[in-house]
Amino acid sequence: MEKLVDTEDEAMLRDAARGFLDNFSPVSAFRKNRDEGRAFDPALWSEMGQMGWAGVLVGEGDGGSDMGHRAAGILCEEMGRTLTASPFISSAVIAATTLRAAGSDHLSSIATGETLYALAVDEGSKFAPSRTAMEARADGNAFRLTGAKAFVAEGSTANRLLVLARTSGSAGDEQGLTLFDIDASRAGIKQDSVETIDYRDFINLSFDNVEATGDDVVGDVDNGLAALAPGLRAGQAALAAELGGLSAGIAAITLGYLKERKQFGRHIGSFQVLQHRAAHLFAEIEVTTSAIAAAGRALDEGSENAALLSSLAKARATQTAKLAVMEGVQMHGGIGMTDEYDAGFFMKRARVGAEWLGDYGHHAAIVAAHRGL
């Protein structure tokens, strides 16, 4: 495997991303979005498109920057630090990877950032693609989609949807699912807004006899999980990277507070009980950082371990982010509980990230199975 440290190019990308985000998307920008009731700033996303971020996983022939999965992970780590809200993971990672593997012709508009994709998979309260029940009934040469999708990220802003639906078998079967790439405005799709705890764009969608043609099928009919697999792996690795960055972000804020806040006439960071907890958190973040880097490398190298490492990264990052935000709020004390302070934003996004694309148990089970447990 390529080294787990940033290459020169990657270090430059990280520096550039950090500089850009610190200037144009600090946590205060997230707060502003929240206060103004928007999930993300379209102008910022447009900038990201111009910098090649939206096309990070799109080939140069389709107008992408084709920087790869580790680069996408680095961008996610940096965006996670400042809680930058954007459709990056949904569109630039999950959709781009899925559609690229399938040889779709929608890639160039993903790369410019004009087309926004959302992934509509979940139906229950837990991530479990094989339990998809939404029906895709054959109707001549076309299909009719009926059912409901829950918690669709970027669901209200996306103009296209990747929808997993059942063409045969029943909920729980790995086979019999088909992935569709359809326009979000298609007749019969109804949006039902959700006010999520992280103030980002998630929505419930209902489908009533929505038409999809054979051209809308991604990959093969009845083999939708296989078509979606590359995108899911990439999305899980990217989300893990975001959570890793989020952990580092709240840890840095907390460390700053430990060095500045005084009680009993001394800095609270001088108390050994807090020092050891901060040091433990540092260790957890370091270990998680390695898993995130390895997942990106494995995806870029097309390694047979890519799925395993994406799951490892997502499992680790989920737990580390939970620890980081809990320690963050606790070490801040009362101020950490206030809306005026940023710590709560990190906590809420960490909880959403913990569930989205598979929780700790889901991914730990994949790792454990690989180790013969």
Place this chain on the structure above:
Amino acid sequence: MSDNLESFRAEIAEWIAANLPADLKGIPHDEDAICWGGRNWVFKSDAQRDWLERCHGRGLTCPRWPTEYGGGGLSRAQEKVLRDEMVKAGAPSPLESFGIWMLGPALLHFGTDEQKATHLPDITAGKIRWCQGYSEPGAGSDLANVQTRAEDKGDHWLVNGQKIWTSYADKADKIFALVRTDRDAPKHLGISFMLIDMNTPGVTTKPIQLISGASPFCETFFDDVVVPKEGAIVGTQNRGWDVAKYLLTHEREMIGGGGGGLTAGSSLAEMIGTRDALVSEDPIFRAEAMQLEVDAMAFGLTMERYKDMAESGQGVGDASAMLKYYGTELNKRRHEIIMSARGLDALDWDDGAAAPWLRTKANSIEGGTSEVMLDIISKRVLELPSK
């Protein structure tokens, strides 16, 4: 990976295939199979001796040391390839010793040319077995508090005092010890790093029986031990703390480690072996075991990442305390799970699970406790205030 490394890989794989004695192939990596070398070493088999001699001839007992001292002159990347190929071939390590892990790196960094020429070839050849004399009854976590004295007697030092937790002192030929050469200086500035032959009159050792039943550690006593001055001190007199600190970093990486990478080490399932159905169905066992494997795999990658960092010239420095802390705590968790999974069977010493389980409890004490590691991280890495 570069072509050079790939051709090196082919070359080394071929060499291992041609030289590894059949009797050693796939031999379990337990304490009994280790070749420590030394004046009094009795080889476990002809194969063990042949393997040591062949590896030494090829510079593979200390792959990264300069060839002039019997090392292999390999790069870090080549060493990693070598280790990969050794694992792949089921080859045991030809030689282990505190000389390889600790004294060698100290001499290469701080030693004079004479000291290197005197000691390094004996280490690479497995002729001299070294032990480490750091801790004392009153100097554990507070290591700089060592009281063993070396008095300047003109042409020699006169050493008096006691060391404790000296690993394999009863089997070692020589000791590298922290001794106080200036009693008036501040405690960190009066210590020297001294080399002493264990055969010198006045040096005695007494093994300490541990809770695991083994006695790898000793008390080592120095009573009017005469140490000729020539080449006795490594580095600058009274600045032995610098050498010790440098070595502690090495030791931490070693104890925390045990290799890196995705599939480093045996899986928990393998280490447990056959397990009762009741165990497999136990949700608490499953949860703990799954969490352990997640953390262990990520830690293996962290070992690899830190090696990559060191190789890329990015300093790892005090952050290596994190490896020591995390790796040893992980190992304790692992053996708790194994003991629980093996149930009553593991309570029989003969089962073999109990001794390693108990042994791991020392991992987070030796070479700096977990608490000292957390202190190092919080003060030196996170730079948290002292008041």
